[in-house]
Amino acid sequence: MLAQGGLNGGLSSSYVEIGRGMSDSLAKDSRAADSLLKDTILSGLREMAADSVGHVPDSVREKVAAPDSIGAVVTDSVQTDSVAEDTAKVSKSVLDQPVEYTASDSVTFEAGLGNANLYGNSKVNYTNLELQADWITMNMDSSIVHAVGRPDSTGKVQNQPVFKQGSDQYEPERISYNFKTRKAFIDNVYTQQGDGFLISEESKRDAEGVMYVRHGKYTTCNAKHPHFYMALTRAKVRPGKDVVFGPAYLVVEDVPLPLAIPYGFFPFSKKYSSGFIMPTFGDESIRGFYLRDGGYYFAINDMIDLKLIGEIYTKGSWGLSTQSNYRKRYRFNGNFFLSYQNTVEGEKNMPDYSKSTSFKIQWTHRQDAKANPSQSFSASVNFATSNYERNNLTSMYNPENYTQSTRTSSVAYSKTFERIGLTLSSSFNLSQSIQDSSLSMTLPSLDITLARFYPFKRKKAAGKEKWYEKIALSYTGSLSNSIDTKEDLLFKSNLIKDWRNGMRHNVPISATFSLFNYINVTPEFRFTDRMYTHKVMKGWDEENQREVNDTIWGFQNVYNYDMSVSATTKLYGFYTPLFGKKIQTIRHVFTPTVSFNYAPDFGTSRYGYYASYVKTDKDGNVSTVSYSPYSGSLYGVPGRGKTGSVSMDISNNIEMKVRTKNDSVRKVSLIDELGANLSYNMAAERQPWSDLSMRVRIKTPWNYTFSMNAQFATYAYEFDENGRVQVGDRTEWSYGRFGRFQGMSQNLSYTFNNETFRKLFGWGKGRSEEVKETDGETDEEDVGDTNIDPDRKKSERAGAKKEPQKAEVDEDGYLKFQLPWSFTVSYGVTMSENTGAQIRVKKMRYPYKLTHTLNFSGNIRISDGWNLTYSSGYDFNYHRLSMTTASVSRDLHCFSMSASVVLSPYTSYNFTFSANASELADVLKWKKQSSYSSNIEWY
DSSP: OOEEEEEOTTSSOOOOOOOTTSOHHHHHHHHHHHHHHHHHHHHHHHHHHOOTTSOOOHHHHHHHOEEOTTSOEEOOOOOOOSOSSOOOOOOTTSOSSOEEEEESSEEEEETTTTEEEEEEEEEEEETTEEEEEEEEEEETTTTEEEEEOEEOTTSOEESOOEEEETTEEEOOSEEEEETTTOOEEEEEEEEEETTEEEEEEEEEEOTTSOEEEEEEEEESOOSSSOSEEEEEEEEEEETTTEEEESSEEEEETTEEEEEEESOEEEEOOSSOOOEEEOOEEEEETTTEEEEEEEEEEEOOOSSBOEEEEEEEETTSOEEEEEEEEEEETTTEEEEEEEEEEEEEESOTTSTTOEEEEEEEEEEEEEEOTTTOTTEEEEEEEEEEOTTHHHHOHHHHTOHHHHHOOEEEEEEEEEEEETTTTEEEEEEEEEEEETTTOEEEEEEEEEEEEEEEEOTTOOSSOOSSOOGGGGOEEEEEEEEEEEEEEETTTGGGOOTTTTSEEEEEEEEEEEOOEEETTTEEEEEEEEEEEEEEEEEEEEEEETTTTEEEEEEEEEEEEEEEEEEEEEEEOOEEEEEOOSSOSSEEEEEEEEEEEEEEEEEOOTTSTTTTSOEEEEEEOTTOOEEEEEEOTTTTSTTOOOOSSOEEEEEEEEEEEEEEEEEOTTSOEEEEEEEEEEEEEEEEETTOSSOOBOOEEEEEEEEOTTSOEEEEEEEEESEEEEEOTTSOEEEEEEESGGGTOOOEEEEEEEEEEEEEETTHHHHHHOTTTTOSSOOOOOOOOOOSSOOSSOOSOHHHHHHHTTTSOOOOOOOOBOTTSSBOOOOOEEEEEEEEEEEEEOTTSOOBTTTTBOOEEEEEEEEEEEEEEEETTEEEEEEEEEETTTTEEOSEEEEEEEEOSSEEEEEEEEEESSOEEEEEEEESSTTTTTTSEEEEEOSSEEEEOOO
C-alpha cells in the first residue's frame, strides 16, 4: 500500500489514501486520526488566518475544504463576514511551499501532538530538499522532521537517512531538520568532500549549508572502515569549498600516532584553484641547509596554469623555476619549463670556493592534426647548460642524466598550398653534447618544395599520350644558417664570420617509359645549385711556415649536374609441390635493376671550384697543395673526377601459400628480401669496382623481423714498398676468393611473457580462461626528459576508483594462480676487421673481432598492488654488470610505497611513502634518498 500527502504549514489539506486490502480496524483508526488532525489544522487556521473582526477569508476557506479518508468533504463552520476583502496578514512561521511526502508501508498520525509518522522507504520533499529514510516523523506545529533507519531482525539498520539539498548529500545515522529555519542536527554523518570523506559523530548544519562538526574524521580512504584518518576535535565544513579544523592527530589502523597539528585547512574545488606549494627541507654537505621546491601555483583558467617554485641554501646558492601547461581542445597543447640556478660551493676566501650559473629550458608543443590540415607547428626543445644536472638535486641521481650523451631540440613550422602543390617549411634545430659542451645550431632552416608536375601535359587530353607529356619536373630549395661551437661561445659569435650560411636549389627532371611492355625505363636529369656569401682562398707564408687564409666576401655560385637512366622489371616464378596438400604454391619474385649514371669532372679549372698553392717547407721541399675555396661551406662542393658508372641491383622475395585447418589460405613469407648491389665506374682510372653490398630481411613466425646488411670488399690487401698493408688494385675475385667480408652489426631483442610459450608451442590452448598479460605502470604522455615530480603525477591519478573484477578460477573451481611477468633481452653484436692485429699473410686477411652488448629488463606483478621492475646488462669489455636498477612499488589502497635502487655504477637508493589522494599528496608524504645530501620531507 502507498501513503502520500501534502503539508503547507497548516494551510494545505492533508489526506491519507488507504488501499482496499487494509483491514477495517486499521482504516477506522486512520479515519479517526485523520479527523483529529483536521480539527487541529482548522483550529490553527482560525487563529492564524482570522482578521480583526473574526472572519476567515475565502481563499483560506477554499484551501481548508478537503476530502476526508472516506471521500467526504470537511468544511469549516465559521460564518463568512460581509467584508469583501481580507486585511489580515499571514504569519511569518507559515511555510511558503508545500511539503510532499510518501511512504511505502504506512502513515500514522498522533492525535493532539500534531505528529505524522512515515514508515518504510519514506520520502519527504520540500523545495530543493529531499529526505529519505525508513522512518520519518514530522511535527506539524514546529515544522521539524526527524529521520532515522530501523534495524531488522538481524540488527542491521535498513534504509539509513539520505539528505539531499542542492548539490549537498549526506548519509547520517540520524537527522533532525527544521523547515522554517533550514537548520539541521545530524548524528554520525558520512559525506564526500572532493576526493576525501568526512565522518562526524555530532554536527550542526545552518541555513547556508555550513556544517559545524565535533569529533570528526577526515580521510581519503574509501573503505567502509578507513585504514587511516585525521581525527578532528572540531571543524567547520563549507561543502564544496573547504574544511577548517582545530587540533587534529593522525590515526592509522585505529592506532593514534603522536603526529598532531594545532589547526589545519583542506580546500575542495571542482575546478583548478591557486595555492601555496610546501617546500622540502634538507641538508646538503657542500651548499648547506636548504628549502627547495616551494612556491605558488596559479590556476589561471581552464586552458593554462603556472607554477613558480624556488630553492635557497644557507651558503648562498639559490634557484628559480617556472612551469606551465596549456591546452586548447582540438587545437593544440604543450608545456613549458624554465629553471635558473646560482650555485655557490665551498667557503668564501677558501681555495675550494666557486660560483657558477646554469639554466635549463624545455618546451613541448603539439598541434592537433585536425586543427589545420594545411598548416602545422610543433616544438620539442630540451636545452641545458652542461653543469645544470650536476647542480640540480632532482636529477642528480637519475641514471638517464648520466648515460645521456646528447640533447636535441627542434621547432618546426610548415604551410602547404595544395592548389599549386607548394610547401613552405621552416625549422630551428639544436644538438648539444653533454660530454664536451659543444653544440650545433641551425637557425633558421627554410625549405621550399614544389610537388612534381607535368609542364607539357595537355589540359584536355585527346588521343594517345605523347612521350613528352610524361616529363615531370619538381623543385626543392633550402636556405640555412648554422654554427658549430661551444656553449659559452655561442652568444659571442659573429653572425657573418662565424656562422655558415647558404642556399641550395635542386631541380630533378624525369620521365618513365615502358619498353616492350615489360621493362620500365626511367631517364633523369638532376641540377643542383649552391649560393654562398664568401669563399676562402689559401696560400703559404714561407717566412712563418704556416698556411694563411684570405676570405673574399661576395656572392658565390657553385653548381653541378648529373644524369642517369635506369631499367627495371619483375620476373615471377611459381612452384606447386606434387605431394602434400598443406603447401599450395611457392612464389619467387626476382627484381633486377640496371642504371647508368654520368657526371662531368667539376674539378677542372674552368669551373673554378678547386685551386692550389705551392708550399715550400723549412727543408726546401716544394709541393703543390690542392684545396677548394668552398670546402668549409654549408652545402659543400661538387666532387672531383668524372663519373660514368653502371649500377646493378637484384632483389628476391619468396612467399608461399599454405592451407590452415579451417581450409582457408594463409600467406607465409619465407624470405622477405634478399638483395645485393654492385657498381662499376667506367671513368675511374683505378679501382673501378665498388664494394659488394648485401642485405637480407626475414619475417619470423614470432612477430620478429630479422634484418642484416653486410659489405664485401672487392679489392684485396697488399704490401706497399715500405711493407705496410694497403688496399691494392687487384680484386679478391682474381685470387679465386669471394669479396672480403668487412663486418656487420646486428641487434636482436625479444620479450618473453605469460603468453610466449603458449604462442610458440601451443601450451594452454584448451583452457577456458587465458592468462592476460599485465604490464607495469605506464604513462600516456611521453614527455622524455622532464622535471615534473613523478610522485605528484601518481597522486593525481590515485583518486580514481578501481572497478572490482571477478576472480578467475581454473577447471577445478579453485582460484587461478596468476603471476604476470615480462622479460626483455637485447643482444647486440658487432663484427669487424681487427686492423690492429697482425695480418694473415697467406690469405691477406685480418682476423675478426667481436663486440658484444647485452641488456635485459623486465617486471613481475607479484600480486594485486605489488609490482617489481628491474633492468641491467653486461659489459663485455670490463667483464662486469652495466647500469643496474631495480624498483618495487606497493599499492596500499589509500597509500603508495615505492623503493628503487641503483647498484652500478652510481650506487644510490630512493624510498617514498605517500598518500594517493591529491589533497594529501604534499601533506602525508615521507621520502628518503641517498646522496651526499640528505633529503627530508615533513610537515
